[in-house]
Amino acid sequence: MVEYAKYVDVTKCDGCRACMVSCKNWNDLPAEPQDFLGSNQSHAKVTANTWNVLSFIEHENSKGNLEYLFRHSACFHCKEAACVKVCPEEALHYTDFGTVVINDEKCVGCGYCVQNCPFDVVSLATYKDKHGKEYKKAQKCTMCTDRLEEGMQPACVTVCHTGAMEFGEKDKMIQKAEKRLAEIKGKFPNANIYNPAGVGGTHAIYVLAEKPSVYGLPENPKVPTSAVIWKDYAQPIGKMMLGATTMAVIGAYISNKIFYKEDHGHDENGGGSNE
């Protein structure tokens, strides 16, 4: 299957926040009223019920002038995603489109994904069951995988009126990003394409006007070592050990049977030890 990606050219973004609205609308997410945070930005970061946030960064450029940098921030859909790596229930998984989604039924709300996401994108939402008991589930942007399955583009992309966002085959989106980078290098000398290799590349490819750190993004995000140790070593060894224990139990059962029979043969009247 063709690999798809969302292309975000932040230099074309005018901060209208239509992507935030369309995301709430399509995914039926509740509003999260916020106090004034001291800037034009509505929410500090993405949350379990606000899957994309338009960040407004007040940046002083090399000439000492103020530059207002906008960035549509949402899940990056890493190719080698830490959240998928650490999920003990395999609730987080990759789809055929390359997107990373959460299977609500499998998620137990352990929060490992929240702790390990290098971009701080996953959050836990709290729900109440019919008895009033609270339970948690991880939530994040799905890249509108339910739309992709019907051949439709993600909701945020369809409303972008400046053409800052596009959705299509990953190779084409990377080509587009490279072309755009060449165009804006003169105006933004620090411009770069953000498709970090530490997580195997992402399915949300950004053309950034400044260094990733200016946007609050990790310069070189990685799947945390602890996550690799957990999934690639601790879990298999744990399962192996579980296997050994199971074998021991079965072994003990069988040997018990044998001994019991032997014992039984010796002492038909019962009683005594069967060891």
Added chain:
Amino acid sequence: MKKSVVSKEYQNLQKEILLLQEQWKQSLSPDTVKPNPDKAGIAAGVPAAALASIDFDISLFLQWIQEVGELLSRKNPELAEMLGRVQGLLNEETGIRWIDEAFALNVQYFASFAEENNLDGWIPQFLAETALRPYLQLTAEKFQNQISSGVPGTGCPVCGEPVRLAQLEGEGKKVINCPRCLAHWNEKRLSCAHCGNSDHETIRFLTVEGDESSQIQVCEKCKGYTKVIDTRQFISTPSSAMLDLTTIHLDFVAQENGYTPGPSR
């Protein structure tokens, strides 16, 4: 959300037919169609294909009918007997007749042909129409750069098919697409392709809940409708023939609400 009511099997069959038509069209020499520069005729809405002289190759036309018959028989072996019988009925004379009647969309002729020869009613016209389209599509390709707008009420400027499908492109430009010859031309966003009405009070839009990418534009003056699909929201844009098929539920909605795709037939 479900984008189409048409089964995947039928969509796949149609895709294979469209692929065949594309191959057939590619095999035709571009000189097969000689345009007639009758500007007055085109301005009055006479289909370009009716004015042009098209050099039909009857044996090729009959071969295409055989090929599509074989495809249908493969997909549905129950049809093999009837489709095989059609081949026996066709000769050069009926081939010429079929081209003429398919071009004129003469439903009565094909219905009586089916009845006389004890065939399912849909078979003769379906085969003739399928094999005619590559010629119409080649004609449309030749004329495409000359068509900028249509004449209200006359249907497709190339083949005369009634207007029923439009797509939104770019910043919201409405482009009418002909699913028969694949020609396309621009139209004002708020204008009826059937009567030219552009009064916003009498043009309305019907929408299907949960389907935000399509609307049915209806005109209260002439009771005509056009399906307007925002294919900018799609990951990849299908051919207008496929799009027309996958949005057939909108035709039902429009027609059940008393609207028609224009009287230009």
